[in-house]
Amino acid sequence: MAKILGLIDGSQYTASVLDNIAFAAKRLRAEVELIHAIGRRDIGSAPSDMSGSLDLGEREELLKELAAHDEQHARLARKRGRLVLSDAAAKLAADGVETVSHDLVLGDLLEEIERRETGCDLVVLGKRGDAANFAKLHLGSNLERVMRRTSVPVLIAARAFRPIERVLVAYDGGPSISKALDWLRVSPLLKGTRIEVAKATGKSSDAELDRVCKTLKAEGFDARAKLLTGDPDDAVVAECEREAIDLVIVGASGHSSLRRFLVGSTTSEIVRACRRPVLLFR
Structure with a gap:
């Protein structure tokens, strides 16, 4: 199960x-x-070093009070x-x-x-x-x-849930997004959804992207390729708004022209800026 x-x-x-x-x-x-x-x-309140401002008796009393406070805080x-x-x-x-x-x-x-x-x-x-x-x-x-x-x-998860019907795959040719596509083809999670495989590139066509869509179509997905322009993070976020995307699939590491597609850069920026849930693969 x-x-x-x-x-x-x-x-x-x-x-x-x-x-x-x-x-x-x-x-x-x-x-x-x-x-x-x-x-x-979250439940501790260790005091800062106040050895120069409190005498021994005051310090012991403060520690007792803090311990009682911590116990109550932990209980709540x-x-x-x-x-x-x-x-x-x-x-x-x-x-x-x-x-x-x-x-x-x-x-x-x-x-x-x-x-x-x-x-x-x-x-x-x-x-x-x-x-x-x-x-x-x-x-x-x-x-x-x-x-x-x-x-x-x-x-x-984003702040608000919306039924997942339209999915964008932020494709970069790297191993993480390839893993995501392998998972997508066999998992029942997103069967029946419309898949847009998008890539940020300056080209007017991309044979690799077309092959990916052809493979997804063979698995029963309504898939299409989409070439985007500009920085990958900005382009993906804008495309989500433009096409009313419900879920974004990203990889944690990139390839070729998207070498900076690493957690902490483009991936984190997409998660941060996008108002849609993001499915991340490593």
């Missing part, structure tokens, strides 16, 4: 993450495991996490997802993902976390790390 690992934090992106998980779980007939991670740095964080998970599991069940488990973990999120991703077919998380309203031009720190390290496909 296929498996989806969903990462939720109770932020404004959580509803969209769950909608994307429900869509994928029903298409893949997958079980879902939800994780809410509480980072150790765990309570909130359990509520986030139970509400999320109930929503997925209401949306028709048959098998849902959930786990509250204390520690590093990436370590948990790496420990659980064996046998996992897809990881789903939001573009940003709890600070979404205050960091609209930045990606979440956890997302950046997941993009660089996770070996399975990663579906990055």
Whole structure:
């Protein structure tokens, strides 16, 4: 049975993450495991070095107060996490997802993902976390790390979910996007969608792109090739708006004219600027 690992934090992106998980779980007939991670740095309040401003008695009293504060903070964080998970599991069940488990973990999120991703077919998380309203031009720190390290496909949810009917493949000829195309041809996730295979190039035609579309058509996809102009990231984002694209597929590393198509440059820029979910392959 296929498996989806969903990462939720109770932020404004959580509803969209769950909608994307429900869509994928029903298409893949997958079980879902939800994780809410509480980072150790989120529940600690170690004092700065105040040895020169406090006497021994004052310092001991402050440490006791901080310890009590941390204990209360940790207790509330765990309570909130359990509520986030139970509400999320109930929503997925209401949306028709048959098998849902959930786990509250204390520690590093990436370590948990790496420990659980064996046998996992897809990881789903939001573009940003709890600070979404205050960091609209930045990606979440956890997302950046997941993009660089996770070996399975990663579906990055946008703020709002929309039914996935039109898909853009940001083609660059590199190994990551080739892996994505191999996956696309055999996975039931996006069967029946319209596929646009787009490439940023100054050429008026591209035989390789035509071959890719021909292969997709042979697998039953309504596929077409599209040559874009300009920087790859700007061109892809603009094409998504122009053609009402619902999902973008990108690779984490590029090839030839897109050598800078590495996580941290073009890929991150597409994820950051595009108002659509992004399916990332390494």
